Amino acid sequence: MGMQGTGSPLNRRRFLQRSLALGAGVAGLELLAACGGGSSTTTTVTATVNTLPPSTNPGAVYVFNQVVKDFEQAYPHEHIVGKNDPYDPTTYFAKLAAGQLEDGIQSYFTEPPLLIARHAVADITNLAKSWSSFKDYIPSIASIVTRGDRVYGIPVNGYVLGIFYNRKLFQGAGLDPDKPPTTWEEFRGYAKQLTSSKVAGFAETSTANQGGWHFTNWMYTAGGDLESADGTKAVFNSPQGVSVLNFLKAMRFTDRSMTQQQLLTQADTLQLLATGKVAMVVMAPDQLNALQAQYQANLKDFGIGPMPQNGGNAALTGGNLWVFNPKSAPEVIKAAFDYVIYSNFNLVGVARSLAEPAAAGQAVGAPTAVLFQGSFQEQLSALYRK
Known part of the structure; x- marks a missing residue:
């Protein structure tokens, strides 16, 4: 990918x-x-x-x-x-x-x-x-x-970007592994429930241009965009854009359900998922092969769900x-x-x-x-x- x-x-x-x-x-x-x-x-x-x-x-x-x-x-x-x-x-x-x-x-x-x-x-x-x-x-x-x-x-x-998650960690936290979160509210609640002293509920990318990539994805789930329809003006500082940042801020600093380590790339979040240190990450489906080839992961232990939504009914493609x-x-x-x-x-x-x-x-x-x-x-x- x-x-x-x-x-x-x-x-x-x-x-x-x-x-x-x-x-x-x-x-x-x-x-x-x-x-x-x-x-x-x-x-x-x-x-x-x-x-x-x-x-x-x-x-x-x-x-x-x-x-x-x-x-x-x-x-x-x-x-x-x-x-x-x-x-x-x-x-x-x-x-x-x-x-x-x-x-x-x-x-x-x-x-x-x-x-x-x-x-x-x-x-x-x-x-x-x-x-x-x-x-x-x-x-x-x-x-x-x-x-x-x-x-x-x-x-x-x-x-289409979506959520990769660890089914075993879902089961251990009392969550149904066949029902991944579908809204921001559910996603935040799941992340809190999945967090423990050894596991973070969620990890997100924030370096090597990948933070902007995933920020765009979250923006679409909120019904926002990065530029005006005519392509002449940046509009990422919209209410939807602010809501994305506040959402992630609350997960990290209020709920403490995200990894304390930041400046992560997709390679980092995939490793954290594969090694059971994180329960949920944002990925494209083609990373399944890397999950298996690089980490010898049993794919039955993992699931994929669509991006949780907050009024956008969309995700980055x-x-x-x-x-x-x-x-x-x-x-x-x-x-x-x-x-x-x-x-x-x-x-x-x-x-x-x-x-x-x-x-x-x-x-x-x-x-x-x-x-x-x-x-x-x-x-x-x-x-x-x-």
Whole structure:
């Protein structure tokens, strides 16, 4: 998961309304991966992508290599080379200028406005519109990667921030682990009830830009926003914004239900949750895999719930998309594009690829957000339910 900013044209509330419901438990769900068609290329074309997992996560590396192997069997004249090089906005433009950027780059929903404005991504309009399901994107999702009638990327997954919680700690505190808090009032009460000399009820991020990320999320739950509708004025000092800060202030200093240590990142709060030192944190569902891979956590001991609300009926959303190197040759961009579609959306191989992460010992089942409408989404949803 990448941390998301607020610069995307995506209407987060509309996206949220179309998102999959977040369940209270996480066991037994399935993630989506995919496979697809053939290639008429007569010579082998090599494309690089930036999504090779780190060697410290061998299960994820195995799954990546299996998908590449399947892709190259379906597209025998296209070869994929993976690199462990996650998108970094502070180095992207330097790598592009130096010729060190991969051909296909997985990035975040927040990034296209700047990348497109600086001509730092390829125009893939013809490729995108040759894919039969591109037209099925929800308009607000398609708008992230389009400008006018031109297309510059492919959204592949989305998330909605929610609450991760320790089910055992809920039970120990006399709370129903199948009923996470749904309002601010409940959340504050749960945190107090979960707090002990060894456990904090809640931990929140507040450094490395993640404090603002989560503040935005809480703002949406209160019905507020960070900027005016026309995007010309900052409005975070609204009554809703003040209510968020007072809410967290009361939890920390009045209830003492938050960690005394502050300046935490998401990596810190995940560790606190995994080690039983904190009962609740704010996370995106894709952190389930990190919870298992890094801490060997039993996922049956944890639950996910939607963000507690205080009049907003919304939460911060984000997601991942692919963009392509504008300096790469057209046939190389096509190979990278084919891989992206194959590895995410082709229905032919979805059933098989669903089993690969589980077989490799990877966590599967993170709730995700709906990107499409119509029959294509119905087919995807049917595969999720199996």
